[in-house]
Amino acid sequence: MNYDFYKRTFEAIVKDIPRKQFDETGLEISVHEVMESIALKIYKPKWSGDFQSPLTSKSRIFFSVWVNNKTNKEEKLYYNIHALKLRWLKGYKISSREFAEKFRNRFIEKQNDWENVSIDFGPLTLMEGWLDLNAETIHNDIIDLSGKFLKISPLIDETLETFKT
Known part of the structure; x- marks a missing residue:
């Protein structure tokens, strides 16, 4: 897999995502190399146990779109929502x-909006799906996935609210 190509591609995509609505809802977007993958992550610092370092906090919730050697061979672009060590979130x-x-x-009502998605995982992966990996459409595919996540991100806030102490 050409990591440099995907890193440049993901970074270019981040620049093209309409940020106004993301900023208004407190969502942040970043690109990282993690576990031999290039990943775009969308998250809120308040969904983490460490507001200063939300992406390295042991306790956090985030949406991710990624590629790696395995997904590249499968010709798939994966996406998911992770919820890690929530018992450590302060205030909940x-x-x-x-x-x-x-x-x-709550997500089941929106599930049909997501291609090849499943919720049949343990508690760390709230949902996961994939799209065909296509160099010609990856830009728009990731922008579309980001927009879909923007629409369902209130489900995370609303679910968290039910656990507030």
Whole structure:
């Protein structure tokens, strides 16, 4: 896999995502190399146990779109929502399984908007899906996925609210 190509591509995509609505809702977007993957992540610092370092906090929720050697060979662009170690989120008393169940019960109404998506995972992966990896459409595909996440991100806030202490 050509990491430089995908890193440049993902960074260019971030510049083209209409940021106004993301900024208004407190969502941040970044591109990282992580676990031999190039990933675009969308998150809110308040969804993390460390507002100063939300992407390295042990406890965090984020949306991710990624490619790596495996996905490249499969010709798939993967996306998911991770919810890691929620019991450590300050101001909440959360069981990861309960959080996942409540979120998924609300997400089911929107599930048909997401291609090849599944919610059949443990509590760390709230949902995961994939699109065909196509160099000609990857730009628009990731922008579309980002917009879809923007629309469902309130489900995370609303679910978190039910666990507030």
